[in-house]
Amino acid sequence: MCGIFGVFGSPKNEAAKWTYYGLYAQQHRGQESAGIVSSDGENVFSHFKMGLVSDVFKKPSSIENLKGSLAIGHNRYSTTGTSNEFNIQPLLVKTRFGSLSIAHNGNLVNTIELRQKLEEQGSIFRTSTDSEVIVHLIAKSQKATLEERVIEALLQVKGAYSLLIMSENQLIVARDPNGFKPLSYGRKDKSIVFASESCAFDLIDAEFVREVEPGEIIVVDVNGIKARKFADEVKKTFCIFELIYFSRPDSRVFGEFVDKVRRKFGKFLAIENNSVSDVVISVPDSSNTAALGYASTAKIKFEIGLIRNHYIGRTFIHPDQNMRDLGVKLKFNTVGGVLKDRRVTIVDDSIVRGTTLKKLAKLLRNAGAREVHVRISSPPVRFPCFYGMDFPTSKELVANQMTIKEMTAWLDVDSLSYLSIENTLEAAKISLQNSNGEFCDACFTGNYPENVPPNEKNIFQKC
């Protein structure tokens, strides 16, 4: 759950600026920290800090100092309890071949085993990220070129990775053979750009070329662009949660616009589980499109019943406990005129812990809703993710602990239903015509694509 952006061959000294915009457009993928490393072919420049992109690069000089036509950047997601400055990416180190920096989206699943092996050989670690393992493997490789060293490293790691790797004069891009996480490839005039989501291209007027393919490595340098497969073909397991919740609706992910898939989820949900109500509302902004799809198929009026306050920031003073439910009220306000005396269907994209939804349901009732029906445009999240999605432990996943009937009671709503796993996959498959509908649905089914060591979770920072 991070965002990455890279550029090779920008006009002089523009690479860091493009990367800045690319990170800004992908701010939703990670708000804890941001960083950019650039190169002018000889020297490497960097700036990192905890905070939003616009805070990290508050001073114009923070970007102007990052010279060169080559740059990579990274937005890190905040994972509860373990945030610290050491983990800010891109990681930047010096090896015998010069400087090496890396921006990583995704999580490895054999980190512990690899790290132990490396530590036994005397390697030292600065961070608690799995990404640092990749850096060590590259540095240890005896291969002749950076490309070969990267491949040798990647063949040892398992799990999810969309990677940008940068030396003083090369940009190397790679995606794991399963293709868990998205990675887009674009072009702006003669410059080559990469980003987790294509919305980053729109901002700088770059054009979308294609997705980097699973198992593909692309080397960009003064000799041009060289792309090839570095791993044997395996079954694709695109992260379906990117489509359900995480990516921006205006991005292409896995090759298609996200909002199309989300509207389809809403439509299928309406077919499966229509509700008898006067009005359909969404939880803004993430479930807007699914709610619109639901409403149009269900033929119920779509209205804006919740207003989101966008001024809430990290610095908000924590409210006292005397004001119950204040947290959710700081974020959402109900629109009385829409809700009063109405039967309300509220569409949300997913339920993780369920605490926010429970409070929202209560707000709706306080605003006069006569009935509250909850419709979720994905299946129940019952299992943790080891590939980068920041779900809590099974015990904290409400759908792991309760039946839907129990949840309906606990949420104190009139009805609750989810989109079935079959229709979820079908909707995704229809929308993404080129994808063959090959998705990782482990968070719903527990069927993990690879053998994941049971203790792997909660040890390394996700990204």
Added chain:
Amino acid sequence: MCGIFGVFGSPKNEAAKWTYYGLYAQQHRGQESAGIVSSDGENVFSHFKMGLVSDVFKKPSSIENLKGSLAIGHNRYSTTGTSNEFNIQPLLVKTRFGSLSIAHNGNLVNTIELRQKLEEQGSIFRTSTDSEVIVHLIAKSQKATLEERVIEALLQVKGAYSLLIMSENQLIVARDPNGFKPLSYGRKDKSIVFASESCAFDLIDAEFVREVEPGEIIVVDVNGIKARKFADEVKKTFCIFELIYFSRPDSRVFGEFVDKVRRKFGKFLAIENNSVSDVVISVPDSSNTAALGYASTAKIKFEIGLIRNHYIGRTFIHPDQNMRDLGVKLKFNTVGGVLKDRRVTIVDDSIVRGTTLKKLAKLLRNAGAREVHVRISSPPVRFPCFYGMDFPTSKELVANQMTIKEMTAWLDVDSLSYLSIENTLEAAKISLQNSNGEFCDACFTGNYPENVPPNEKNIFQKC
């Protein structure tokens, strides 16, 4: 264009915290600066700063130090070119009767004349706000009570004012006889609260009692609440722009939920000027409700065609000029799947300068829209506002300079139409059943409710 909040009789030392939440809920009414003055009955405490509410009160101590059960607060709107720290409100001064603080929403129209008179008597001014004139008039009054001094002052000023005035132990609230600006009166247990918009009440679980009436003054102190009219009745002239654009849709303003009026504007607009198109989109978030109303009456599908980026902040580094149209793209991104090859109707609430809309139209075309039809849920803004709405000079108002046909060409869209003034007033009148439909529509018609000196504008800070 500012937001105010006041409380009398909160539980011990809670007044500043309530005011903080009240200002936070009204952040949209002013982002330049924020301030709170509180009183424990003997001593007065204050904290002000440039910035958003959550920045101004970043440190918990900044609120905890504001002791007492009485407080008023203010959010100031940023007016181009003249922002400075001297103008932060509430104004707090010392007079022979003790401390006096004031929070003002609205603009006076006889400031110059009054200020000259005061300066000739040796009064000194710290700020460039018209609000300071009111403070001087109160301080100069020889009347026996603060209430009488306030009334004497108000009878000398002309224009728009919703006012909160505070001494060590009284909260006095007043609204100009025309009732230009809204002012809500609420209650939470035994505490009395006031706010520009009722959304501030929702956040602290206070209940809406009624609007403060035009020409009414309310005195709250240990002896209770005393309300009376201080001025002769005049024709009401509620600011219709509060309904069209400025207030939050979940607020009650002039006694009714704003979103109801806005949906009605959209519906009437569709009746007047339906477009032949495949999809209706809004400019989020201000025109969402009007667009929904339009779509439902026009029977065209409503979709989310523009995504708003909420991470953009004050600290955003200004983009260079090489990237044309970057400003609007930092704020909005198009959703390709919704727009491509479609005939698109975009509903906006109003056009002021028109530059943003022109860029949005181009973004829509670049995203593949086949036709772009613009529908505005209010009449053309042709005249400046002297009562607090931050419109530019007539020359900068595009509807003052061009015909609708010229604007259509300039915007480079397929069609453009506005809601008529008649239907605007009718929609507002229907929605606000108690209002008698008495509105100030000077920005559309040039019919100002009072004689405004021609040079009044652009001299004093608006609020």
Added chain:
Amino acid sequence: MCGIFGVFGSPKNEAAKWTYYGLYAQQHRGQESAGIVSSDGENVFSHFKMGLVSDVFKKPSSIENLKGSLAIGHNRYSTTGTSNEFNIQPLLVKTRFGSLSIAHNGNLVNTIELRQKLEEQGSIFRTSTDSEVIVHLIAKSQKATLEERVIEALLQVKGAYSLLIMSENQLIVARDPNGFKPLSYGRKDKSIVFASESCAFDLIDAEFVREVEPGEIIVVDVNGIKARKFADEVKKTFCIFELIYFSRPDSRVFGEFVDKVRRKFGKFLAIENNSVSDVVISVPDSSNTAALGYASTAKIKFEIGLIRNHYIGRTFIHPDQNMRDLGVKLKFNTVGGVLKDRRVTIVDDSIVRGTTLKKLAKLLRNAGAREVHVRISSPPVRFPCFYGMDFPTSKELVANQMTIKEMTAWLDVDSLSYLSIENTLEAAKISLQNSNGEFCDACFTGNYPENVPPNEKNIFQKC
């Protein structure tokens, strides 16, 4: 206890920069806040903040924005318990004649009476400073010119004032008829400068011309420099504490270099009260010169027995109470080699509360001093100051509460003696040949130069 600086006629846009340096050189006169107001002849620019000069003007733009060839600046001293942002000077207001700003060093003694009168006429006050009274009196004057208005105002106030007053195009300078506080007049090429202390001139290579005389007003504008007496001659009462402690030793104050007077205090002290000891040390840095004078006359070796840590700042985390005496140890460390097994005479300039000295004496003993003899190069401070020196109340002045014998026991030292009042005045008189030895010695004798209302103290901010 504040520092002021003003300039007229600097090269284009340099006035604020000179003032910045002038305030920096006088930082010792006030560390709570700093501010500069400048004028380019038409517009007035200002920047103020709490903090040291180098913090207040941290960004280059904070000075560059202050355009023009005319400027005044002010450093405010921190007075316990009442520091706040409203009191930052220069005060800047708008009157019917345009903008007016004022920087004031000294304290008035009839503030309450004047303020009551002004408030009864409806004047409002923003600050708790006596300086604001002067602004009101000037604004209320009906005289034709600013100079005459200033004079009319000054003839109403009593007490200490060295004043810089600025309109868009005039700099007016005035000093009270008693001449309590110093005020130097200098020149750099064609520019005229003023400062509390001449050390401010050295930094910008300006030359010292003379002191502004008691009761003199100087008007500087495009017509040149006009100086005259505005008040009848009265007995001079120069503040002797400026010479004893407050001014920098490298400044000219009351016309002579301060270090000369201080060395003389030390020499006279040795004649009066020599000690039998092995080494003389000072409390750095304020008593260095007096200690050198003492040592040379007493013919005892001067050594550096205490090292002062200059890294201690406002932001230092307050130490816990488990570490006794940590406060003074953060500031001073003993030099073991100088003190061990020695009889030590420590010279200090004055004793106010005595708490620091008591802790220093203990540090000296802990470092191995066999005997500790305290010599003070001024008389016992027994009475509060109403003219600007920030002494505490009589009860907190240790010399008001104890005899010298009692203090010796309380300080736990082997001997304690002070310079007599006669020799203090004689030393000052000899050193300042032009002064006629006319000093305010009220803090030692209780003989105040004017009738001071008993309740005047502790009400208004000192400066």
Added chain:
Amino acid sequence: MCGIFGVFGSPKNEAAKWTYYGLYAQQHRGQESAGIVSSDGENVFSHFKMGLVSDVFKKPSSIENLKGSLAIGHNRYSTTGTSNEFNIQPLLVKTRFGSLSIAHNGNLVNTIELRQKLEEQGSIFRTSTDSEVIVHLIAKSQKATLEERVIEALLQVKGAYSLLIMSENQLIVARDPNGFKPLSYGRKDKSIVFASESCAFDLIDAEFVREVEPGEIIVVDVNGIKARKFADEVKKTFCIFELIYFSRPDSRVFGEFVDKVRRKFGKFLAIENNSVSDVVISVPDSSNTAALGYASTAKIKFEIGLIRNHYIGRTFIHPDQNMRDLGVKLKFNTVGGVLKDRRVTIVDDSIVRGTTLKKLAKLLRNAGAREVHVRISSPPVRFPCFYGMDFPTSKELVANQMTIKEMTAWLDVDSLSYLSIENTLEAAKISLQNSNGEFCDACFTGNYPENVPPNEKNIFQKC
């Protein structure tokens, strides 16, 4: 040129606070950055930042969060051109044995060779410090205990190091066999403390036990304190510049109070090269003691002729070039009364580039000094230092480029003389009775204690 502090066995959670005070007392040894790592026996806590100790630990929580009874800290010196956040110490990494942190004062001379070897084995480097090499060597060692791993590492490095190394539950301290840099060992109740200079002990009321010996390693853990030699005895080469300039005069360094040695330098200088003058002044604060020693032997009056401004900070706005010599004037002001018409001898501790001294000499003349005689209490600095002292290249060392006669002319002074190398060593030898007078004097003589590769300098950060 850095400062280090370590503690084992403090009362619960006090270790970080003691370290904070220890770093504060040693702020003069490094102002670029500061950091502390602490351990509660299981978990390791850290906080680092660019800036002064009091800025880095501005928030009380920044220290409170550093739990445990074991901690080490580091102040880094600013070296021109290469300062960056990666180099902040203590370095903290994770190895197969757990966390490892290190604080290092001194410079290695075989860094390049070791680093190449490590990089060839695939080690990656984050910093440009030589200290990181030590960390890698420790991590790579296959020895059974941390103590043995540290020894194996140290036997591979050459150069200067006073080291604090910390695991979760051990504090290991080591000093290079030459003993270039000082390292003091102290005790406070049952806690063991270490610091570069003993002044750090005074602040926390710890007592000085002894210096850590050259070639000694000390292991402190729950089993107690174990000290032993880890290397064969070699000739000691204490850095004589610590005595001449770098250490605080109130510290014990190499076993003796620094101020004693410095006074002796001054006395010997007077014997060698007395000047005929009216007054002796120092360059405060570093040459105060030497100047006092000089004056007493030369029987010339010591006076304070230069005042140092301590408000100058990192944030000071850089003066423009129109004001020549402003830099030195911001730092020093002349005392006119002391200098005018006098023959002045100014004592300084050393001359590196000579630019400041040249400007000071001019200031003295401008203040009226009739003659200016410069006396330096050490020999000419002619050669760079490879062991940690931040001298520039030979070309920038004025004494390397000019004869004394040429320097006298260039400085524009009446005479210049230095203390001879013989008397420098003799004075140090007499003062440090236990030292056998074994010093590194390479900066004066070019006789480096070890073979230093010619390109070693200017590549790695000094500390």
